[in-house]
Amino acid sequence: MPRSPIRRPPADLDLSKVLRDIESLPPTLTSQSLFGNNLPLEVEVGSGKGLFLANASEQTPTHNFVGIEIQFKCAEHAAGRLAKAKVGNAIMISGNAEPLFLERVDPASLEAVHVYFPDPWWKKKHRKRRVLNPTSIVSYARSIRSGGRLHFWTDVLDYFEDTVEMIAELAPELGVPIPEVEIEADHDLDYRTHFERRSRKNRIPVYRVCYEKR
Ligand SMILES: C[S@@+](CC[C@H](N)C(=O)[O-])C[C@H]1O[C@@H](n2cnc3c(N)ncnc32)[C@H](O)[C@@H]1O
Numbered sequence: 761m762p763r764s765p766i767r768r769p770p771a772d773l774d775l776s777k778v779l780r781d782i783e784s785l786p787p788t789l790t791s792q793s794l795f796g797n798n799l800p801l802e803v804e805v806g807s808g809k810g811l812f813l814a815n816a817s818e819q820t821p822t823h824n825f826v827g828i829e830i831q832f833k834c835a836e837h838a839a840g841r842l843a844k845a846k847v848g849n850a851i852m853i854s855g856n857a858e859p860l861f862l863e864r865v866d867p868a869s870l871e872a873v874h875v876y877f878p879d880p881w882w883k884k885k886h887r888k889r890r891v892l893n894p895t896s897i898v899s900y901a902r903s904i905r906s907g908g909r910l911h912f913w914t915d916v917l918d919y920f921e922d923t924v925e926m927i928a929e930l931a932p933e934l935g936v937p938i939p940e941v942e943i944e945a946d947h948d949l950d951y952r953t954h955f956e957r958r959s960r961k962n963r964i965p966v967y968r969v970c971y972e973k974r
Pocket of ligand 1: 956
């Protein structure tokens with residue numbers, strides 16, 4: 761299915777507080793180092809156009825949110841959404857999530873990790889490029905505090921099944937997969953992410969799961 765083009769935010773919109781590049785990051789990513797407070801920290805990997813981050817940061821002002829997005833154009837677009845919403849508890853990082861988790865996220869420091877509709881990489885030889893792969897699963901599980909959550913949604917059944925199997929094998933501390941239910945949309949942007957909206961509008965099934973770390 762074709763992807764809609766990514767629009768650049770207006771040139772006069774100030775993104776300086778909501779868009780960070782890797783070079784400008786502190787050595788360890790925490791609420792204190794990024795937001796100057798100690799609120800629980802939730803991280804989304806692969807934020808795309810940033811709908812989840814904008815909605816979640818507005819709905820849960822008692823938590824901080826960080827989106828990590830490897831494509832600069834998407835990170836900039838998502839940051840534009842945050843700047844327009846004037847939320848103070850969410851930022852976008854433009855960069856690759858995998859080394860950031862390995863090098864800059866302390867064990868048991870996160871309230872939640874969110875992965876929504878990661879690129880499928882259909883061919884077997886390309887599977888290692890998936891955002892949820894054996895290395896990242898271990899490092900995301902390690903980063904979540906006891907009682908914290910990993911959310912994973914996709915419309916690719918094969919990705920869903922492979923990942924659930926890998927988590928059971930590599931990160932048993934995440935416990936059993938808890939299904940998440942579909943919620944009826946109240947308006948045109950009342951979806952978890954843009955890709956969830958796209959799948960549901962095209963009547964493509966979505967597979968949703970949450971884990972709570974023991
Ligand atoms: C299919 S899109 C889904 C976007 C969004 N989560 C949604 O559901 O609308 C997957 C996104 O993950 C991003 N991505 C892929 N690998 C990444 C990585 N290693 N670190 C951060 N972002 C990544 C891609 O650039 C893309 O924007």
